[in-house]
Amino acid sequence: MGATIIDGRDFAAAVRGKVTGHVTRLASEQGIVPGLAVVLVGEDPASQVYVRSKGKATVEAGMKSVEHNLAADTSESELLALIDQLNNDSSIHGILVQLPLPEHLNEGLVVNAIDPAKDVDGFHISNVGLLGTGRKSMVPCTPLGCLMLLRNHHGSLSGLDAVVIGRSNIVGRPMVQLLIGDSCTVTVAHSRTRDLPEVVRRADVVVAAVGRPAMVQGDWLKPGATVIDVGINRVDAPERGVGKTRLVGDVDFERASRVAGAITPVPGGVGPMTIACLLANTLTACCRSNGVPEPEGLTA
Numbered sequence: 001m002g003a004t005i006i007d008g009r010d011f012a013a014a015v016r017g018k019v020t021g022h023v024t025r026l027a028s029e030q031g032i033v034p035g036l037a038v039v040l041v042g043e044d045p046a047s048q049v050y051v052r053s054k055g056k057a058t059v060e061a062g063m064k065s066v067e068h069n070l071a072a073d074t075s076e077s078e079l080l081a082l083i084d085q086l087n088n089d090s091s092i093h094g095i096l097v098q099l100p101l102p103e104h105l106n107e108g109l110v111v112n113a114i115d116p117a118k119d120v121d122g123f124h125i126s127n128v129g130l131l132g133t134g135r136k137s138m139v140p141c142t143p144l145g146c147l148m149l150l151r152n153h154h155g156s157l158s159g160l161d162a163v164v165i166g167r168s169n170i171v172g173r174p175m176v177q178l179l180i181g182d183s184c185t186v187t188v189a190h191s192r193t194r195d196l197p198e199v200v201r202r203a204d205v206v207v208a209a210v211g212r213p214a215m216v217q218g219d220w221l222k223p224g225a226t227v228i229d230v231g232i233n234r235v236d237a238p239e240r241g242v243g244k245t246r247l248v249g250d251v252d253f254e255r256a257s258r259v260a261g262a263i264t265p266v267p268g269g270v271g272p273m274t275i276a277c278l279l280a281n282t283l284t285a286c287c288r289s290n291g292v293p294e295p296e297g298l299t300a
């Protein structure tokens with residue numbers, strides 16, 4: 001029997017609908033409009049696409065969206081001055097600096113200049129520490145999206161064996177913390193892990209965040225496992241025509257879906273959840289800063 005396909009587009013649409021409903025109520029009942037500022041330095045085409053789609057989604061959710069497009073040679077002090085201005089702007093509840101930054105800018109310094117309460121990416125060292133100690137924090141969007149998909153599929157994750165493949169600060173590490181928070185028994189695998197197939201075979205839940213096309217094989221999986229594929233890899237697709245490409249995940253979807261109990265596709269799995277969770281985080285930050293109750297189910 002084939003795996004259940006976990007439809008991230010559908011679920012992300014439901015999350016965005018919930019955010020929009022709450023934003024509408026906040027505006028009509030309290031006159032509060034959540035605001036998200038996105039800062040882009042330079043002209044990286046992929047980053048421009050991400051920033052545009054974040055802005056569009058923010059407006060669609062009924063929130064205020066502000067975009068700051070800065071020249072590639074913007075100095076660190078100019079960027080820090082803008083962040084300071086946004087930190088002090090009461091109409092802005094979320095600040096996101098699109099990464100990667102040009103090389104002359106110190107990413108750590110810039111990210112840690114954002115007010116942690118407005119750090120909707122959850123990358124500020126205070127939020128990393130809060131998440132790591134099991135306290136209320138701003139949670140990075142992609143792992144938060146994975147957690148929402150897992151909770152929606154399983155209900156409780158308590159006691160499940162989970163393997164996270166990848167230990168990046170953006171996905172792997174916060175994912176580990178979130179799964180611990182939901183009482184999974186968590187193993188972290190990475191590039192130095194010995195016998196990855198054997199480690200993966202123990203898992204009821206596999207989260208793959210590696211960046212290697214179709215690396216996780218179907219016969220590595222425990223039958224019935226839930227597989228969350230975070231990877232986004234562009235590969236050649238000569239079958240679609242000369243020079244054509246397509247996106248694939250870190251998991252060999254076709255074979256894995258014959259063994260897994262449930263699996264996210266790429267595209268259409270985790271990807272759409274990232275923007276949905278950015279909107280959720282902006283709303284959460286706005287509610288916290290205004291001392292109004294946070295909507296349930298939109299954060300860890």
Ligand code: NAD
Nearest residue numbers: 142166167168171190191209210211230231232270271274
């Ligand atoms: P990264 O390069 O920062 O980290 C990759 C991790 O994989 C590292 O910790 C490394 O130890 C591990 N790794 C590398 N080779 C390995 C191997 N052979 N076996 C086991 N582990 C190995 O990448 P990242 O930022 O965490 O992103 C991972 C993937 O997720 C990428 O494909 C990225 O495009 C994708 N991604 C998707 C979203 C989304 O919205 N869906 C968001 C962020 C990242």
